[in-house]
Amino acid sequence: MILSGSGSAFSKVKINIVYEAYNFEISDNMNISDLKAGSSDVELEATVVEKQEPREVITKYGKRLNVASAVLKDDTGTITLSLWGKDIESVNVGDKVKISKGYVGEFKGNPQLSTGKYGKIEVIGKGDVPEEESSDLPEDE
Numbered sequence: 001m002i003l004s005g006s007g008s009a010f011s012k013v014k015i016n017i018v019y020e021a022y023n024f025e026i027s028d029n030m031n032i033s034d035l036k037a038g039s040s041d042v043e044l045e046a047t048v049v050e051k052q053e054p055r056e057v058i059t060k061y062g063k064r065l066n067v068a069s070a071v072l073k074d075d076t077g078t079i080t081l082s083l084w085g086k087d088i089e090s091v092n093v094g095d096k097v098k099i100s101k102g103y104v105g106e107f108k109g110n111p112q113l114s115t116g117k118y119g120k121i122e123v124i125g126k127g128d129v130p131e132e133e134s135s136d137l138p139e140d141e
Contacts, residue, residue: 004118033076035087035104037111042102044113045124046072047083054088071111072097082114086123094127 030044050071057067068083070091081099083091091097101119104111115121 003049018113031076032072032074032079035079035111035113037104037106039104042099042104044074044099044102046079046097046099048073048093048097048127049073049078051083051091051093056087068113072099076108079104080112081121082112083121084115089120090123092127095123096125096127098122098124107119121140123139 028029030039030042032044032046035042035044048070053070053101054066054068058064058082065084066088070081070083072081092101099113099119099121101114102113102115103119104113106112
């Protein structure tokens with residue numbers, strides 16, 4: 001409705017709005033190719049294709065923490081993910097994970113995804129046998 005007029009006298013003009021309904025799926029998930037350093041509130045589903053051994057780091061506040069780098073892959077690309085604390089053990093190569101409220105920083109000039117203090121990583125699909133276990137399996141002759 002548009003109101004126009006001068007003084008205390010207003011006249012009403014009715015506007016008819018015509019729209020078409022489209023059937024489409026709304027997804028909050030992002031693609032890896034969309035991520036850039038500085039991206040925040042990242043919602044992403046991807047597969048873990050690589051995971052390094054954990055290492056100990058000392059934060060700028062003097063606290064000792066364990067961190068491991070992993071590589072996530074989707075149909076659009078790959079990105080390095082920082083796994084902190086208990087997340088290191090809960091995520092394995094082959095797992096499909098969902099990142100909620102993540103952010104993208106930069107480490108050595110490359111974008112790096114992290115869940116940080118407020119984000120979350122959830123395993124939504126378990127992968128194959130972890131690489132270290134697969135070497136202990138008997139081979140078919």
